[in-house]
Amino acid sequence: MTTASPRQLLNTSWTAHRLSPLHHEKEFQTLLNNPDALNTYASRLRDQLTGNIFGGLQSGLSAGGEDDSFSKTGALRSCSWEMLSSWAELTDDNAVSTVPRPSAGVLVTLEYEKVVYKAALLSNDDTEQTESSTSLPLLLTRLPNPLRQTFVSFLSANFDTYCSILRLPQAFLCSALEVYFNPFIPSGSSDDDQNLNILADVVKELHLTLSFSPSIAPNLRSLNISIPRTTFMAFVTSSPSTEHPENALLANLSSYLDKHLAMNLELNNPSAHTLAKQHARLSKVSSGAFGIGCEGKLKLVVPEGNTATGDSAENGTQTRSEKEKLSLRASVALLQAVIRRATPGQSQGS
Structure with a gap:
C-alpha cells in the first residue's frame, strides 16, 4: 500500500490533541496497514463533509459575514487516509532496510479546490494495536474550527474515541x-x-x-x-x-x-x-x-531539500546535509516527546 512521508508533518503549524484509543472491532480487526479500513473511513468522511453537515457549517459561516474563509475553499476534490511511514525515514541515513519498521500513524488529507487541510493521528514507540482498538494518542490538526469540530465528531462517532486539547505545562x-x-x-x-x-x-x-x-x-x-x-x-x-x-x-x-x-x-x-x-x-x-x-500549538521547521555530492550525485541519489540531519533528528525527538505526553496515563499538568 502507498504510504505518506512523516516529513509532511514538518514546516506546518498544528494544534495538538490527546486522543483515546480508537475502537474499530465492529468493522475491522486492524486499522494500521489495512488499506480497506483506511479507504472505508476516507470515503465515509468525504460523504459526511459533502453532505448536510458540511453544507450547514459553510452556509452558517457565510451568513454570519464575519468569517467567510471556509466558503472560499471551493468544492472538496478528494479525501484520503494514508499510512505514515516510519520515523526512521527521517532519522536513519540508510534508505533501505530489511527490518520492518512500525508506522508513524495515519495522515488525513482534505483537498479542496483552493486549499488543502490535513490532520495526523500519530503513534508512539510501542503502539498498541489489537483486534478491537488502536492507540494513536496524538492528533495533530491543521483545520479551521468548524471543520475541526466536524472531524473530531466523526472520529468520536466511528471509533468511540474522546478528543481533548493537549495542554503543555x-x-x-x-x-x-x-x-x-x-x-x-x-x-x-x-x-x-x-x-x-x-x-x-x-x-x-x-x-x-x-x-x-x-x-x-x-x-x-x-x-x-x-x-x-x-x-x-x-x-x-x-x-x-x-x-x-x-x-x-x-x-x-x-x-x-x-x-x-x-x-x-x-x-x-x-x-x-x-x-x-x-x-x-x-x-x-x-x-x-x-x-x-x-495551548497545544506546535510547529517544527526543517530546511527543505537535500544536498547531493560526489558519487551520490552521479548515481542520481541525494544525501542529506549535516544541517538537515541534525534538524530532522531534533524535530523527531521533540515530536515523539509530545506523543509520549499525549499517551494515556500521562498527566497533562496544569
Whole structure:
C-alpha cells in the first residue's frame, strides 16, 4: 500500500490533541496497514463533509459575514487516509532496510479546490494495536474550527474515541527545549563546533512568552522575551553555577530571568514550587527551528531539500546535509516527546 512521508508533518503549524484509543472491532480487526479500513473511513468522511453537515457549517459561516474563509475553499476534490511511514525515514541515513519498521500513524488529507487541510493521528514507540482498538494518542490538526469540530465528531462517532486539547505545562516546555537541543550539544567529538554552528543557524533567536496570574497582573496577560543568538549560544555552552549542572541551558535561562526580570522561575527544577511560579509561568517557546505553546500549538521547521555530492550525485541519489540531519533528528525527538505526553496515563499538568 502507498504510504505518506512523516516529513509532511514538518514546516506546518498544528494544534495538538490527546486522543483515546480508537475502537474499530465492529468493522475491522486492524486499522494500521489495512488499506480497506483506511479507504472505508476516507470515503465515509468525504460523504459526511459533502453532505448536510458540511453544507450547514459553510452556509452558517457565510451568513454570519464575519468569517467567510471556509466558503472560499471551493468544492472538496478528494479525501484520503494514508499510512505514515516510519520515523526512521527521517532519522536513519540508510534508505533501505530489511527490518520492518512500525508506522508513524495515519495522515488525513482534505483537498479542496483552493486549499488543502490535513490532520495526523500519530503513534508512539510501542503502539498498541489489537483486534478491537488502536492507540494513536496524538492528533495533530491543521483545520479551521468548524471543520475541526466536524472531524473530531466523526472520529468520536466511528471509533468511540474522546478528543481533548493537549495542554503543555511549563515543566514540559522546559524539557522540550532540552529534547530538541540534545542532538546539537557538545559530546566531545570532533564535530562539536560544527554542530553548535548549525544550532545557532537553525535556532537564530529564542523567544519566550511568560503568562501571569490575573490576581497579580490584571492588565498584563503576557510578556515576550527575545534572547539574541549570541546570548542564547552562551547559555548552551556555559557551565552554570548551580546545583543542577546537567541542565546547563535551563539553569542559565533561569539565572537570566532572575537577574534581568527578578523572576525566580527555576526552569531547571520542575519540582520547585516557588511563589513566583504560582503567578508567572512559561507558556510558549519559539525560534527559527520550532514553536511550542501551552495551548497545544506546535510547529517544527526543517530546511527543505537535500544536498547531493560526489558519487551520490552521479548515481542520481541525494544525501542529506549535516544541517538537515541534525534538524530532522531534533524535530523527531521533540515530536515523539509530545506523543509520549499525549499517551494515556500521562498527566497533562496544569
